[in-house]
Amino acid sequence: MSASAGSGPIVMPQPRPFGAAPPPRLRVEQASYAYSATDRSAPKFTLAPTSFDAQQREIVAILGPNASGKSTMLRLLAGLTKPLSGRIEVDGVEVSELELRTRAQRIALVQQESELLFPLRVWEYVLQGRYPYGRRLRFESDEDCLMAGNALAQVGGDALRDRWMDQLSGGEKQRVILARALAQQPSLLLLDEPTQHLDIGGKVELLRRLRKLADENRYTVVVVTHELNLAAEFSDRIVLLNKGKCLRVGTPAEVYEGALLEEVFEAPLDVEMRTSGRPRVILRGSR
Amino acid sequence: MRPLTPRRILWICAGLTCLLFVAVLISLRMGAYPISVQDIAMTLFRGAMGRRDEIPPDFWSVVFVIRLPRILLGILVGASLAVAGAGFQALLRNPLADPYVLGVSSGAALGAIVSLVIAPRTPGAIQAAAFVGAALTVAGVYFLGRRGGQLDSATLLLAGIVMASFLSAAIMFLITTLSGHDLLRGMAFWLMGDLASPPPIQDVWKWFGFLFIIFFVAAGAIYTTSSDLNMILSGEQEARHLGVNVNRVKLVVYISASVLTGLAVSVSGAIGYVGLLVPHVMRMIFGTDYRLLIPTSVLGGAIAIVLADTLARTVMGPTELPVGAMTALAGAPVFIYLMRRRVR
Numbered sequence: 001m002s003a004s005a006g007s008g009p010i011v012m013p014q015p016r017p018f019g020a021a022p023p024p025r026l027r028v029e030q031a032s033y034a035y036s037a038t039d040r041s042a043p044k045f046t047l048a049p050t051s052f053d054a055q056q057r058e059i060v061a062i063l064g065p066n067a068s069g070k071s072t073m074l075r076l077l078a079g080l081t082k083p084l085s086g087r088i089e090v091d092g093v094e095v096s097e098l099e100l101r102t103r104a105q106r107i108a109l110v111q112q113e114s115e116l117l118f119p120l121r122v123w124e125y126v127l128q129g130r131y132p133y134g135r136r137l138r139f140e141s142d143e144d145c146l147m148a149g150n151a152l153a154q155v156g157g158d159a160l161r162d163r164w165m166d167q168l169s170g171g172e173k174q175r176v177i178l179a180r181a182l183a184q185q186p187s188l189l190l191l192d193e194p195t196q197h198l199d200i201g202g203k204v205e206l207l208r209r210l211r212k213l214a215d216e217n218r219y220t221v222v223v224v225t226h227e228l229n230l231a232a233e234f235s236d237r238i239v240l241l242n243k244g245k246c247l248r249v250g251t252p253a254e255v256y257e258g259a260l261l262e263e264v265f266e267a268p269l270d271v272e273m274r275t276s277g278r279p280r281v282i283l284r285g286s287r
Numbered sequence: 288m289r290p291l292t293p294r295r296i297l298w299i300c301a302g303l304t305c306l307l308f309v310a311v312l313i314s315l316r317m318g319a320y321p322i323s324v325q326d327i328a329m330t331l332f333r334g335a336m337g338r339r340d341e342i343p344p345d346f347w348s349v350v351f352v353i354r355l356p357r358i359l360l361g362i363l364v365g366a367s368l369a370v371a372g373a374g375f376q377a378l379l380r381n382p383l384a385d386p387y388v389l390g391v392s393s394g395a396a397l398g399a400i401v402s403l404v405i406a407p408r409t410p411g412a413i414q415a416a417a418f419v420g421a422a423l424t425v426a427g428v429y430f431l432g433r434r435g436g437q438l439d440s441a442t443l444l445l446a447g448i449v450m451a452s453f454l455s456a457a458i459m460f461l462i463t464t465l466s467g468h469d470l471l472r473g474m475a476f477w478l479m480g481d482l483a484s485p486p487p488i489q490d491v492w493k494w495f496g497f498l499f500i501i502f503f504v505a506a507g508a509i510y511t512t513s514s515d516l517n518m519i520l521s522g523e524q525e526a527r528h529l530g531v532n533v534n535r536v537k538l539v540v541y542i543s544a545s546v547l548t549g550l551a552v553s554v555s556g557a558i559g560y561v562g563l564l565v566p567h568v569m570r571m572i573f574g575t576d577y578r579l580l581i582p583t584s585v586l587g588g589a590i591a592i593v594l595a596d597t598l599a600r601t602v603m604g605p606t607e608l609p610v611g612a613m614t615a616l617a618g619a620p621v622f623i624y625l626m627r628r629r630v631r
Contacts, residue, residue: 111528116522117521124576
């Protein structure tokens, strides 16, 4: 790895007493947020204090209807916004205090791709994930190329290497965006509705891949999604939000309760427990 | 996978420098007074060695008094406008951004005219005023070009075009009403751009030194942000996640590109389309990486203006066309081509 980034303050984790359990990879402690149009106006949206932890190799799904605070929570986890109160720590360090590039070395955020102003090839796009590790002008080293190549291989995108980004299908593009995040070598991987434009095969493939990456690379993965059944199948922990409040945190079996989901999503939903111990959500027919 | 290396940048720039040298030779050679390449080489060599008394007076005045200052001015203006254009394209996230099209050149020209009225003898005042005019225009276009808090490509261009026509009208109004003042330049100079009349300054070489220092500082500042600009071109939000200090980069590019536009306009008027044409041609040849695009735009802009001005001087000889007319003849069709390609 080339030189560590930046000139900002170096934030060191607090020393822990001998014999104590390691801190969780991600710790959200009573984190809240309020958004208002101006400094003096009343808040338009508030996220009530929320707490949950996640260990390495865990997949956490943040669920909730529209405007429930999922994306706000993701922005707080990414360190893009500072919580109004409470703390969000990754490996024992508060994320909003991290210098920009140090933060990008620890946390990667996958969002829907913005429109590229000028066309880029896939390998150029994935190499951008190495930006947090570069020095001035950031000419990429052999190691950066190796890391970017590995990241592309991990998402099964070797064959896409020389293609143009604007010629990829939705599923291929999603894989390449994920590869750029992997090239950051983060410990926390955040994904904002990654299955949005994928067909059912693409959705399952992406979540299988995330499961594999979390297991093999010890990532902690946080996914914001609307896919109740896929979240139940692939995640270890669910954070259920509604109207800016965290209603429940726990395993899918603990969180998925028919009456609760019906109330939150305002739809006739049944929950049945499968033999695997994971719940399944079924839409009750009107006839 | 072949990432960009400093060595590759150096090789490409060396090649373009050779092309610029050829363009300069062509420009020195062409004109009303015939002079051979050998005589040009001899004159330049002796001039550089400080042996002026060995140079025939005709050659001295053709090369060192008439053509070379004009070529150097062209190099400075072309390089400044091309880098400013590449900077504005990234800053405003719009591939059609160009100092002339967005009215930034007109803003700089208005600033320069105002400074000529208020403080005609203050050294550097015209460059400072042109910078202020350019910076205010960019800010105006930026805020007018937003829709729903986001920069909108089409609204931005419309805002720029309206701003350009408004500022051009203001320039015409000022020049007409201030015809008694010693403005040195006419309306055609400020609105179309011209390299024909170098200012009557005692020590022209010192003046060039001053202008080139401003150029190197501003273009160098943009170059230090070039890898950040690569990230910003893929989306500002993404750039932030990847650790780019987006606000700092935008401020550096905003100030530097305004300085470069002000610099070019203060000495040559509003020459159009160089900031659009040159970065696009360089992108087509060398790719979109700003670490290569900025230096190649410097050299490409210089080559483009030197050749355009040579054509402007000679194509209708002995009558001279303003160089801005030549660049607009080439630039406007390219603008339309790029616009239609984007619409599709």
